[in-house]
Amino acid sequence: MNCCNEKPIISLEAGQKLCKGHFIEYFENKVFKTIRQFNLIDKEEILGVAISGGKDSLSLLSILKKLSEQNPKVILTAIAINEGIGGYRDKSLITAQKFCDKLGVKLNVYSYENEFGMPLDQMLKILDVKPCTICGIFRRYLLNKKSKELGFTKLATGHNLDDECQIILMNQFKNNIQASARLGPKVGIKENPNFVPRVKPLYLCTEKEVTTYAFLNGILDVFNECPNVAKSYRAQVRDMLNDFEAKFPGTKYSIINSFLQTLPDLKSRFKNAKVNFCKSCGEPAAKDKCNACKYADKLEKAKIAI
Numbered sequence: 001m002n003c004c005n006e007k008p009i010i011s012l013e014a015g016q017k018l019c020k021g022h023f024i025e026y027f028e029n030k031v032f033k034t035i036r037q038f039n040l041i042d043k044e045e046i047l048g049v050a051i052s053g054g055k056d057s058l059s060l061l062s063i064l065k066k067l068s069e070q071n072p073k074v075i076l077t078a079i080a081i082n083e084g085i086g087g088y089r090d091k092s093l094i095t096a097q098k099f100c101d102k103l104g105v106k107l108n109v110y111s112y113e114n115e116f117g118m119p120l121d122q123m124l125k126i127l128d129v130k131p132c133t134i135c136g137i138f139r140r141y142l143l144n145k146k147s148k149e150l151g152f153t154k155l156a157t158g159h160n161l162d163d164e165c166q167i168i169l170m171n172q173f174k175n176n177i178q179a180s181a182r183l184g185p186k187v188g189i190k191e192n193p194n195f196v197p198r199v200k201p202l203y204l205c206t207e208k209e210v211t212t213y214a215f216l217n218g219i220l221d222v223f224n225e226c227p228n229v230a231k232s233y234r235a236q237v238r239d240m241l242n243d244f245e246a247k248f249p250g251t252k253y254s255i256i257n258s259f260l261q262t263l264p265d266l267k268s269r270f271k272n273a274k275v276n277f278c279k280s281c282g283e284p285a286a287k288d289k290c291n292a293c294k295y296a297d298k299l300e301k302a303k304i305a306i
Contacts (some may be wrong), residue, residue, distance in 0.1 A: 010212050013250060020216055027213045031063050038185040040199040041154065044073040048196070050143055050150035051078050051100075051107070053092030054224070055214035056158030058099050060202055062219060065103045079146060081139050082111035084119020088227055099219070112138055112147050116296055117303070126302040129160050130227035134295055141292035145283060146303060147196040159200045162207040165255045166237045173237075176275065178250075181266035183259075191269050192275060194284050206252065239290075 002008050006019030010198060018026055035041050049064055051057035061078060070076045078100050083089055093109065100107040113119045120135055127134065147155045164183065169182040181189050187198035213219045229235050245250045277283065278290035285291070 009216070010208075013206075017258040021117040023212065026215060027209055028063055028066070028295075029096065030205060030209075031060075032067070034204050035067070035087050035201050036186065038199075038203070040156075040185060040201055041067070041074060043071060046075050046077070046151050048147050048150060048155040049076060049078050049105075050155055050157045051080050051096050052089075052158075053080070053094070053096035053099075054158070055220045056160055056163075056202060056210050058096070058219045059210055059214045059217070060156060061099070061103065061105065062217065064201070065105065073086075076105050077142065077150060077152070079150065079152075080107060081111045081142050082109055082113075082119075083135055083139065084121055084123075085226060085228065086121050088224065091245045092224060097218070108146070108245050109142060109148060110142050112142075115142060117299060123299060127204075127298060129295075130231065131146050132232040132234065135228070137291045137295060141283060141290065145281075148194075152196050154197045154199055156199050156201055158202055158210075160202045160205050160207055160210050161252055161256055162238070162241070164200070164203060164259075165241055165252045166234055168255060168259050169237050169241070170234060173197055178267065180259075181270040182265075184263050189270055189273065192284070193238075194275070194277065204256070 008017035278285040
């Protein structure tokens with residue numbers, strides 16, 4: 001069923017076909033509803049937005065800019081991490097900076113090279129490690145550390161419904177249920193002053209919907225993907241999920257909806273889990289030393305050996 005007499009540009013899961021104008025309205029209302037439903041953003045926030053220059057994070061920044069214009073007490077600042085992936089991140093950060101300048105949002109950029117002594121491309125030449133493993137560890141470390149330094153009350157990320165489905169299954173396959181307890185529209189099990197709370201306003205939006213919104217608004221006209229993604233475990237799970245969704249439409253929504261029903265029990269189960277702190281840097285850690293410091297030490301030893 002079409003929404004109006006205009007030419008439809010997308011067919012939703014429920015079968016409704018929307019034109020450009022009605023889809024943009026639908027998508028933005030969906031994000032605002034998610035924010036209200038899960039109480040992701042308070043009336044007063046110093047809200048950081050993690051951006052990469054990709055469709056998800058720039059779409060999120062665009063919508064949150066509209067929210068901040070409606071409520072000036074929500075102050076927006078963008079943060080980006082330059083991992084040092086030649087031919088990819090340098091280009092996406094140019095896009096990110098131009099978009100932030102257009103919206104009038106300050107962008108803070110931090111790099112692996114400045115923080116850890118070398119870019120990711122160089123790290124991978126001297127360490128025998130999967131790209132996404134070390135990159136994810138350093139990225140999460142810097143986002144939390146720098147968000148605290150910038151005084152963010154919350155950090156919004158561009159994770160969408162597809163992203164969440166992937167990590168839910170990855171944790172199941174790896175028997176990492178405690179990690180799943182930290183998932184959801186609001187990341188974490190309980191508040192901790194050493195963690196800047198993370199929120200996911202695009203949580204209920206599919207990859208297809210985000211991509212459509214980005215293209216319709218001229219946010220991104222070329223789709224670029226990290227060259228290391230193909231080597232990741234997540235990519236295998238992503239392809240499997242997409243295959244299931246093509247054969248059995250609604251699979252991804254079912255995964256998210258069933259997970260949200262079990263999430264309160266998971267958070268309750270692990271609410272008393274102890275949080276350790278790294279003896280080297282003071283950041284939260286599973287043991288005496290965080291993974292970021294462990295890899296930083298390995299890099300120092302590798303540099304000496306060269």
